[in-house]
Amino acid sequence: MSDQSAPKQSLFDNGLPDFMKEHMQRYLATDGADGHIWNGAPTLLLTTTGRKSGAPRMLPLIYQPDDKGNFVVIASRGGDDVHPGWYLNLVAHPEVQVQVKDKKFTARAREATAAERGPLWEKMCSVWPDYNKYAQQTERHIPVVVLEPV
DSSP states (O other): OOGGGSOOOOTTOSSOOHHHHHHHHHHHHTTTTTTSEETTEEEEEEEEEOTTTOOEEEEEEEOEEOTTSOEEEEOOGGGOSSOOHHHHHHHHOOEEEEEETTEEEEEEEEEOOHHHHHHHHHHHHHHOTHHHHHHHHOSSOOOEEEEEEO
16 A cells, blocks of 8 residues: 555544534635634634644634734633643644634744733633633633734
């Protein structure tokens, strides 16, 4: 068997639920025309580099722009007691790929500073109030992540 016929790992082979995979496929196929708004909230596609595999890992995340041209996401994992894999990936490899509607760019990911965190958390909760509920469900500090286009 030649290398060309070997299956390539898909961005969608990352253990995400089917509804998320379908969301990403629609988003990609329509440049965000279908999928940018999910359950009333704006979403972007974030691609990190797997910290163990080195493979690209894509997922949709709710976001808000900040006042500096950056994009903010929350590493909530629904209030779970462990950080989401995508967050651990970007800590290991902070250069990420982002798609917002039809705009694709490279960004550098970082956790919000203490001074930034409160206002950015409130901004994110204004579009997804469940973040406050998630914070009450866990002892874990839920990171607020800033994606700075490079």
